[in-house]
Amino acid sequence: MELWAGRTRWQGIVAILAFGLLLLVGTSGAESGENPNLECLHYVAISCRAHSASITDFGGVGDGTTSNTQAFKAAVNYLSQYSSDGGAQLYVPPGRWLTGSFNLTTHFTLYLDKEAVLLGSQDESEWPVIDPLPSYGRGRDTEGGRYSSLIFGTNLTDVVITGANGTIDGQGDVWWQKFRSGQLNYTRPYLIELMFSSDIQISNLTLINSPSWNVHPVYSSNVVVQGLTILAPVTSPNTDGINPDSCTNTKIEDCYIVSGDDCVAVKSGWDEYGIAFGMPTKQLVIRRLTCISPDSAVIALGSEMSGGIQDVRAEDITAINSESGVRIKTAVGRGGFVKDIYVRDMKMSTMKWAFWMTGNYGSHPDNNYDPNAIPLIQNINYHNMVAENVTMAGRLEGISGDPFTGICISNVTIGLAQMPKKLQWNCTDIAGVSSSVTPRPCDLLEDQGPGEIAACNFPEDSLPIENMELKMCSYARRNL
Ligand SMILES: *[C@@H]1O[C@H](CO)[C@@H](O)[C@H](O)[C@H]1NC(C)=O
Ligand SMILES: *[C@@H]1O[C@H](CO)[C@@H](O)[C@H](O)[C@H]1NC(C)=O
Ligand SMILES: *[C@@H]1O[C@H](CO)[C@@H](O)[C@H](O)[C@H]1NC(C)=O
Ligand SMILES: *[C@@H]1O[C@H](CO)[C@@H](O)[C@H](O)[C@H]1NC(C)=O
Ligand SMILES: *[C@@H]1O[C@H](CO)[C@@H](O)[C@H](O)[C@H]1NC(C)=O
Ligand SMILES: *[C@@H]1O[C@H](CO)[C@@H](O)[C@H](O)[C@H]1NC(C)=O
Ligand SMILES: *[C@@H]1O[C@H](CO)[C@@H](O)[C@H](O)[C@H]1NC(C)=O
Ligand SMILES: *[C@@H]1O[C@H](CO)[C@@H](O)[C@H](O)[C@H]1NC(C)=O
DSSP: OGGGTTSOHHHHHHHHHHHHHHHHHHHOSSOOTTOTTEEEEEEEESSOOSEEEEGGGGTOOOEEEEEOHHHHHHHHHHHGGGTTTTOEEEEEOSEEEEEOOEEOOSSEEEEEOTTEEEEEOOOGGGSOEEOOOTTTSSOSSSSSOEEOOSEEEESOEEEEEEESSEEEEOOTHHHHHHHHTTOOSSBOOOSEEEESOEEEEEEEEEEEOOSSOSEEEESOEEEEEEEEEEEOOTTSTTOOSBOOBSOEEEEEEEEEEEOSSOSEEEBOOOHHHHHHHOOOEEEEEEEEEEEEOTTSEEEEEOSSOTTOEEEEEEEEEEEEEEEEEEEEEOBTTOOSEEEEEEEEEEEEEEEEEEEEEESBOOOOSSTTOOTTOOOEEEEEEEEEEEEEEEEEEEEEEOBTTBOEEEEEEEEEEEEEOSSOOSSSEEEESEEEEEEEEESOOOTTEEEOOTTSSSSTTOOSSOOGGGGOOOEEEEEEEEOO
């Protein structure tokens, strides 16, 4: 680093770019096995890259206090020239890399090594303000714009964000305080947001202390989220784990999430804005998720669901100390639909409500929502579940004149807490069936007798994303 001491930042960057170019020419590709100064890292990804660079080639300093925003921008800007020439990977070595928001490019991999920590800047000027999401009409925290995510991309294809369990630390405390004291100028940023993009992989990373949501793929398709550890204080506001929003063909696997809000929240836009945008979330697989969410849901569907949510398949889910398991949240004015939802093999312990659906969630972007826009909730299936220490088994509340129908619950055993609610199932404006459910469900879920409902219809086919193949890729790390 002493190489750049005393120079201006721009002289530094220009020199670094030239230096980086030399390195790239020298080390592009993975044919580095014979050089004793190079060590090969291996990782799996949807695609491998022909070109490589390290953030240190662009003047990055991993001391925890120097801002690397310009280094990341310069790196991505430089590497974007390889988008149509085999793509590029950007390596982040061990260190603490302070940065504001930066954008990714197409056919690009960001790799965070073990002990590499991206630290979110607490300086608001490091976060550009971008337009609200068209399907929301306004920011979630404030009217108007929103701070761009720490890692942001729009209109991209083939983007990988991965590593050897490197960390992205949003340093969210300052943002939570501003949110609580009403001092936010714009909606808080997320850690990772990819918008209007396809072929996305986000894997093998630890995400901590996000200012707000952690991972937000929106208006995107073919999305793989795997092996994430997401941690936020359970008291932190809106720190949802993973929020697929108006996305098609998404897989979320092997994640461990402790959160102040929902662990996974499936969304598709808000009231009149979401209805007009009309882009559903569909073909979503969620597997092997462990969640701790004392004040929210393990998997929430909504409340912003105005573009529709269809064909969600969740299995092997573990819930610990969470408010509710799967929760459907909607309201008059939302429009849209939540249909063909399948959940099986779920274990829950210490829950307020094992099952919860509500049609009066409220929370509107403004007063212009259409009171005739009623949501369609249909074909909701829960199978093979055990729960213990539960205060209330089911709170199922449809909308008067708009019942939630086709609810199927089978082979579910719910053990109650020491002081359970007297009424274990409270059902209004719903219709469905049940089989082998303890405690005995409400009359609106007519008991079909043991063995009568085989599996509440969990589909036997697989979704395209389940067949997406990962390749073994490498990066030649220079041992300095
Ligand atoms: C990222 O791209 C968006 C959309 O093109 C732009 O508004 C924003 O300013 C860019 N962010 C940065 C940090 O350059
Ligand atoms: C991104 O894609 C969307 C949807 O196709 C389009 O409306 C928008 O103009 C594109 N934005 C950019 C910056 O290309
Ligand atoms: C990744 O790091 C987190 C946080 O230190 C840890 O809890 C988790 O077990 C690690 N995951 C793997 C696969 O090593
Ligand atoms: C944000 O709002 C506060 C008042 O709430 C104001 O003092 C500050 O200058 C604003 N910051 C920006 C970057 O606009
Ligand atoms: C994540 O890491 C595990 C082992 O640490 C590996 O088996 C898995 O393939 C990785 N997945 C992705 C998508 O990076
Ligand atoms: C049961 O839940 C209560 C909170 O409702 C909690 O305090 C208690 O520790 C839990 N007991 C067990 C055995 O998990
Ligand atoms: C019922 O669910 C339990 C717990 O998930 C499972 O072990 C058992 O095999 C299921 N029974 C049937 C008949 O499917
Ligand atoms: C049952 O649910 C309805 C609709 O939400 C509510 O009005 C009623 O108070 C609930 N009953 C009990 C005993 O909780």
